[in-house]
Amino acid sequence: xxNLDFAERKVLITGGAGFVGSNLVAAVVRAGGEAIVLDDLxxxxxxxxxxxxxxxxxxxxxxNYELVLKLMKEVDYVAHLAARNIIVSTKNPRDDYxxxxxxxxxxxxxxxxxxxxxxxxTSSASIYGNPRILPIAEDETPLTFSPYSVSKLxxxxxxxxxxxxxxxxxxxxxxxxxxxxxxxxxNPYCGxxxxxxxSIENNESVQIHGDGLQTRDxxxxxxxxxxxxSALLSPRADGLVFNLGTGVETSIMQVVNILxxxxxxxxxxxxxxxxxxxxxxxxxxxxxxxRTRLRWQPQVTLKEGLRRTYEWYNSLPNKP
Ligand SMILES: NC(=O)c1ccc[n+]([C@@H]2O[C@H](COP(=O)([O-])OP(=O)(O)OC[C@H]3O[C@@H](n4cnc5c(N)ncnc54)[C@H](O)[C@@H]3O)[C@@H](O)[C@H]2O)c1
Numbered sequence: 001x002x003n004l005d006f007a008e009r010k011v012l013i014t015g016g017a018g019f020v021g022s023n024l025v026a027a028v029v030r031a032g033g034e035a036i037v038l039d040d041l042x043x044x045x046x047x048x049x050x051x052x053x054x055x056x057x058x059x060x061x062x063x064n065y066e067l068v069l070k071l072m073k074e075v076d077y078v079a080h081l082a083a084r085n086i087i088v089s090t091k092n093p094r095d096d097y098x099x100x101x102x103x104x105x106x107x108x109x110x111x112x113x114x115x116x117x118x119x120x121x122t123s124s125a126s127i128y129g130n131p132r133i134l135p136i137a138e139d140e141t142p143l144t145f146s147p148y149s150v151s152k153l154x155x156x157x158x159x160x161x162x163x164x165x166x167x168x169x170x171x172x173x174x175x176x177x178x179x180x181x182x183x184x185x186x187n188p189y190c191g192x193x194x195x196x197x198x199s200i201e202n203n204e205s206v207q208i209h210g211d212g213l214q215t216r217d218x219x220x221x222x223x224x225x226x227x228x229x230s231a232l233l234s235p236r237a238d239g240l241v242f243n244l245g246t247g248v249e250t251s252i253m254q255v256v257n258i259l260x261x262x263x264x265x266x267x268x269x270x271x272x273x274x275x276x277x278x279x280x281x282x283x284x285x286x287x288x289x290x291r292t293r294l295r296w297q298p299q300v301t302l303k304e305g306l307r308r309t310y311e312w313y314n315s316l317p318n319k320p
Contacts, residue, residue: 006033017044062103180221
């Protein structure tokens with residue numbers, strides 16, 4: 001685990017009330033930093049941020065340039081996570097366009113005025129589509145199959161353009177299927193693992209879209225947060241894109257089986273239709289670049305991450 005020190009550092013975290021963002025806010029504050037959260041609470045919830053964490057909250061949108069500019073004048077670093085997710089985006093590509101592309105452009109335009117020490121933009125492994133070669137390296141040709149992957153890639157491209165043209169110190173991390181605590185299963189947009197745990201605890205079958213043999217690179221949220229903050233502090237990250245995953249390919253059925261081992265009983269499955277967003281068959285990332293450049297590597301195995309997520313779910317006072 002990297003040693004992250006945020007003492008005397010102030011960070012704007014867009015999307016800080018969301019799943020990954022709330023974990024990031026807690027990590028920054030626990031590492032001695034100050035956090036300002038900008039979130040329109042579209043999918044986020046302030047209950048995600050631990051009650052012992054002190055932070056400043058601004059209820060607003062990254063689509064509001066004046067607001068973004070004002071907040072960026074107050075900070076040294078920006079972790080830009082605010083985004084419409086893949087399900088929202090598939091239903092309403094224009095909304096996605098305005099937040100994911102327009103909001104990112106606003107952060108970069110404001111950076112020309114405010115000169116932050118560094119910005120990290122959180123992109124997505126979904127930009128690879130169905131790749132030709134596994135594990136997927138950063139220089140694989142993107143294949144954008146969904147409006148969401150189009151907007152996440154456009155955000156990336158703006159980051160590279162602003163780095164090259166205006167010298168803005170910006171780094172891109174491509175997240176792959178992050179899971180873990182604070183991923184609220186009652187949120188219809190949340191990832192598959194929290195939903196499975198909720199179904200198991202409610203004595204229901206887990207619903208699997210398709211045959212369950214589709215694979216993903218599942219990354220525990222603490223590892224994602226740690227890598228994101230390492231990128232935020234590292235000058236070696238400027239102008240670069242990093243895959244952020246584990247390098248381990250896991251099928252949905254394997255996840256179900258590991259959950260069964262953790263809870264000590266067989267999980268029943270119901271196979272239902274593929275969704276329009278399930279058009280990626282296999283995904284696993286090559287993480288050599290982030291390993292060598294940022295000296296980061298994942299610490300949490302899938303079984304350990306699933307166990308932590310399961311225990312967190314069971315500790316909730318009002319389980320969904
Ligand atoms: N979770 C994953 O597996 C995953 C994978 C790839 C990429 N990502 C990226 O990581 C980031 C965080 O994702 P997450 O899983 O925490 O999702 P999330 O939906 O929990 O968090 C996104 C946050 O952004 C906020 N938001 C949305 N539109 C906004 C706007 N216009 N202005 C201000 N705030 C706004 C939401 O309210 C929410 O709190 C996103 O950029 C996402 O694209 C996540």
